[in-house]
Amino acid sequence: MPENISTLARQGYDRWDLASHFGIGEEDADYKALRAAYDDLPEDPYASGSGRYRRYARGVFLPWSKEFFWMPATESQARDGMNGYYQGDNNPEYVNVTRNLPAISEEVCNNKLLLDMIQFDFSQTHWNEDDSVWPLYVGVHLIKLHIAEDGYEAVSSPNELHQDGEPYVFAHMIYRHNAEGGANLIATPDYRGKQPEDVPPADRLTEFQMERPLEAYAITDDLVSHYVGPIRKGSAPEPGERAILLADWVPMRHRI
Incomplete structure (x- = not known):
């Protein structure tokens, strides 16, 4: 493996503080606009009552020029304001299902x-x-977990250690408010389909909590399995929320 390869590609996971990397704070106009995009996220149409809200968009990145373009939706998806998302058999909750998810607006894109x-x-x-x-x-993916009542949980999908079938997946914290839980666990691939309590200490590669805006982590899918726990409402009277931007990367010479 080349010496200049990233920690992410070498060990299968890494973490960053992008607020420091980009030199911005919570008053930055672009951050505030991106955060505002989570105010009107619709409920995940495939997970009614789960406390999960989301939008989705698809793009193409050219590695040789570092150019990025957004892809159009199909005619029928565009009429309905949707974009299609397909994971093959990697998500046990939606095996071989193309999920038509509410589209991210052009302004946010x-x-x-x-x-x-x-x-x-x-x-x-x-x-x-x-x-x-x-x-x-x-x-x-713009994804928000929202929980308004004590004693309930909002869950990510799938609610188990898993691999996504996409070579790289990045998770960027946008904000977290009055939320407890949501801990991340990264383990060896053998624990795909298992629960966190099934993973012995030796196979827990890292565990952490994202708390601050623009904290980020990523995984190299074939090297690890990963899990994010459900969130619960905190002690304040208002709802608990955890808002994340996910980006998954797949070579287009593979089927997607």
Whole structure:
């Protein structure tokens, strides 16, 4: 493996503080606009009552020029304001199902911070000789877990250690408010389909909690399995929320 390969590609996971990397704070206009995009996220149409809200968009990244373009929806998806998301058999809750998810608006897609995140994510990836001369498919998800009542939980999908079937997946914290839980666990691949309590200490590669805006982590899918726990409402009277931007990366020479 080349000496200059990223920690992410070498060990299977890594973490960053993108607020420091980009030199911005919570008063930055692009951050505030991106955060505002989570105010009107619709409920996940495939998980009614789960406390999960989301939008989705698809793009193409050219590794040789570092150009990025958003992909159009199909005619029927565009009429309904949707984009299609397919994971094959990697998500046990939606095996071989194309999920039509509410689309991210054009305004949000053009947000400079979001586009800078995509460029940063690419800089951490590593591709073999074949993949480096093919376009990369980039799926971008705005996901919010929202819980309004004590004693209930909002859960991510799937609610188990898993692999996504996409070579790299990045998670960027947008904000967290009055929320407890949501801890991340990264383990060896053998624990795909298991629960956190099934993983012995020796196979827990890292555990952490994202608390601050623009904290980020990523996984190299074939090297690890990963899990994010459900959230619960905190002690304040208002609802608990955890808002994340996910970006997954797939060579377009593979089926997607």
